[in-house]
Amino acid sequence: MTPDQPTAIAATGLRKSYGEQTVLDGIDITVPEGTVFALLGPNGAGKTTAVQILSTLIEADGGTVRVAGHDLATDADGIRGAIGVTGQFSAVDNLLTGEENLLLMADLNHLPRAEGRRRTAELLERFDLVDAAEKNPMTYSGGMRRKLDLAMTLVGDPKVIFLDEPTTGLDPRTRRIMWDAIRGLVAGGVTIFLTTQYLEEADELADRIALLDHGHIVAEGTSAELKRLIPGGHIRLEFADPDELDQAARTFAGSTRDDAALALQVPSDGDVNSLRAVLDHLDVASIEVTNLTVHTPDLDDVFLALTGRPTEVRSSAGAGHQSAETTDTAADSTTKETVR
Amino acid sequence: MSTLTLAARDSRTMLRRNMRRWARYPAMTVQLIALPVIMLLMFAFVFGQTLGAGLGGPSAGRGDYIDYLVPGIILMTVSASIQGTAISVAMDMHEGIIARFRTMAISRGAVLTGHVIGSFLQTLVGIAIVIGVAFLIGFRTNANAAEWIATIGLLCLFAIALTWLAVAMGLQAKSVETASNTPTLLVLLPFLGSGFVPADSMPAGLAWFAEYQPFSPVIETVRGLLLGTEIGDNAVLALAWTAVIGLLGYFWALKLFRRPPVR
Numbered sequence: 001m002t003p004d005q006p007t008a009i010a011a012t013g014l015r016k017s018y019g020e021q022t023v024l025d026g027i028d029i030t031v032p033e034g035t036v037f038a039l040l041g042p043n044g045a046g047k048t049t050a051v052q053i054l055s056t057l058i059e060a061d062g063g064t065v066r067v068a069g070h071d072l073a074t075d076a077d078g079i080r081g082a083i084g085v086t087g088q089f090s091a092v093d094n095l096l097t098g099e100e101n102l103l104l105m106a107d108l109n110h111l112p113r114a115e116g117r118r119r120t121a122e123l124l125e126r127f128d129l130v131d132a133a134e135k136n137p138m139t140y141s142g143g144m145r146r147k148l149d150l151a152m153t154l155v156g157d158p159k160v161i162f163l164d165e166p167t168t169g170l171d172p173r174t175r176r177i178m179w180d181a182i183r184g185l186v187a188g189g190v191t192i193f194l195t196t197q198y199l200e201e202a203d204e205l206a207d208r209i210a211l212l213d214h215g216h217i218v219a220e221g222t223s224a225e226l227k228r229l230i231p232g233g234h235i236r237l238e239f240a241d242p243d244e245l246d247q248a249a250r251t252f253a254g255s256t257r258d259d260a261a262l263a264l265q266v267p268s269d270g271d272v273n274s275l276r277a278v279l280d281h282l283d284v285a286s287i288e289v290t291n292l293t294v295h296t297p298d299l300d301d302v303f304l305a306l307t308g309r310p311t312e313v314r315s316s317a318g319a320g321h322q323s324a325e326t327t328d329t330a331a332d333s334t335t336k337e338t339v340r
Numbered sequence: 341m342s343t344l345t346l347a348a349r350d351s352r353t354m355l356r357r358n359m360r361r362w363a364r365y366p367a368m369t370v371q372l373i374a375l376p377v378i379m380l381l382m383f384a385f386v387f388g389q390t391l392g393a394g395l396g397g398p399s400a401g402r403g404d405y406i407d408y409l410v411p412g413i414i415l416m417t418v419s420a421s422i423q424g425t426a427i428s429v430a431m432d433m434h435e436g437i438i439a440r441f442r443t444m445a446i447s448r449g450a451v452l453t454g455h456v457i458g459s460f461l462q463t464l465v466g467i468a469i470v471i472g473v474a475f476l477i478g479f480r481t482n483a484n485a486a487e488w489i490a491t492i493g494l495l496c497l498f499a500i501a502l503t504w505l506a507v508a509m510g511l512q513a514k515s516v517e518t519a520s521n522t523p524t525l526l527v528l529l530p531f532l533g534s535g536f537v538p539a540d541s542m543p544a545g546l547a548w549f550a551e552y553q554p555f556s557p558v559i560e561t562v563r564g565l566l567l568g569t570e571i572g573d574n575a576v577l578a579l580a581w582t583a584v585i586g587l588l589g590y591f592w593a594l595k596l597f598r599r600p601p602v603r
Contacts, residue, residue, distance in 0.1 A: 081445035
């Protein structure tokens with residue numbers, strides 16, 4: 001991202017309350033063209049409300065919004081002509097076939113008939129829905145519905161796409177397919193505004209990430225910048241009995257012990273040298289370790305550090321503990337420990 | 341393209357969508373048209389002889405009663421059909437696709453216009469079938485071309501007015517089930533009016549309601565046009581009710597449609 005890059009989405013001081021409840025409390029968002037912006041937060045943080053305002057669905061109580069060069073207050077239709085929205089709840093017509101749904105979008109985007117047919121065929125192909133084209137979406141799997149939903153959004157060739165939790169509830173394979181589709185769109189110059197409660201998803205896709213909590217953006221930056229906001233990672237050692245734990249705790253100064261789990265957390269930046277040092281110390285002191293995990297800081301830690309509580313949501317990888325055999329520090333799916 | 345051309349084009353697209361939905365889900369349409377036909381046959385052949393005698397006409401029998409009955413059944417066709425409108429609007433609102441339409445650069449009213457025109461056409465089909473069946477079982481009219489045109493014109497206006505009201509009811513409904521309940525009252529209105537028996541044969545309070553509720557003047561006007569009975573001020577009342585219902589439904593529907601989605 002460069003400073004002179006045109007801005008696709010610019011919102012300042014966005015506010016929204018429902019009665020007593022403040023959902024968005026003055027948030028600022030800037031998304032340069034051709035980039036992916038992720039709004040990350042737990043359920044009820046205000047993510048969907050933000051998308052609904054930016055995509056012209058509901059009105060904000062305060063603040064200014066420009067999307068794709070159009071002002072929300074004066075030219076909402078201009079925005080509508082430039083955006084595509086795929087919401088959390090599938091927005092397909094259940095009584096029409098998949099193909100008819102796409103053709104409906106072509107008509108509503110005022111495409112010439114031949115062009116509409118061409119785009120429909122192309123999108124069915126691209127999202128692997130050719131065999132299901134004649135079928136009713138009610139017979140589709142969750143993943144197929146989501147793909148049809150996204151395909152419908154793409155019929156109008158939008159410049160800015162809002163994806164509200166696009167992969168919530170999808171199986172890992174379909175999630176990968178969605179991610180690839182999103183990356184493909186970005187490569188084609190589209191700007192993506194993504195909301196997610198999956199930290200891994202934001203990490204995978206987004207150029208910039210904002211953490212939303214109780215209507216406030218509590219942190220914003222690249223994934224690397226956010227991770228730098230919190231103390232480094234650690235190596236977690238587990239032991240068979242308390243004596244081993246005692247011994248290890250004496251060996252590693254500055255470590256944190258967890259007596260209940262018979263575990264010890266040794267501060268580490270997670271690189272190979274520090275890992276080797278820890279293993280050497282264990283060797284010299286002849287301490288038996290039953291399990292070893294390398295924990296590099298991830299967005300979950302960032303969220304915990306910034307909000308003082310766990311996200312309630314877990315990495316979409318759903319990974320359990322990494323075993324000692326895979327102590328590759330570069331492993332991107334580190335173990336989550338939302339203890340405390 | 342001008343705004344108006346776009347609005348027309350989007351409305352046409354929405355109309356096509358609604359037609360297609362009915363084709364996929366014909367059970368409701370069939371049921372809504374079957375209801376007045378069944379009522380017609382039931383009242384003609386089960387109650388017809390007795391009720392006809394009660395009317396005290398010249399021949400005072402089933403034939404007379406069928407003639408008396410048909411205008412009320414036609415109005416029931418209208419109110420049954422708009423029940424379908426309310427249901428399909430409510431279904432739409434709960435399907436999430438409306439949220440998609442709202443974020444697209446399409447004419448704002450197109451969604452509703454599509455429903456209204458579609459329902460209106462459906463109502464016309466229903467009326468045509470009911471009138472066809474009525475003729476088959478012996479309905480006789482002395483209406484001339486002008487009277488037929490006036491009848492159809494009034495029915496069209498009244499149907500459009502009620503359709504807008506039904507659209508508003510569908511938008512207002514918290515669920516599809518509620519949407520199918522609310523307009524049921526409208527289906528009953530021809531009974532509580534002069535649709536099946538003369539209003540003045542009812543107890544005082546009910547007779548007063550039956551005489552002044554919106555369906556009665558329309559029924560009386562249609563009856564006058566088709567059978568040559570006294571219309572009096574019913575035509576004016578019918579048009580006034582039509583205007584009130586139509587405007588109320590239209591503005592209520594627009595207001596509800598502009599309301600942000602509740603999710």
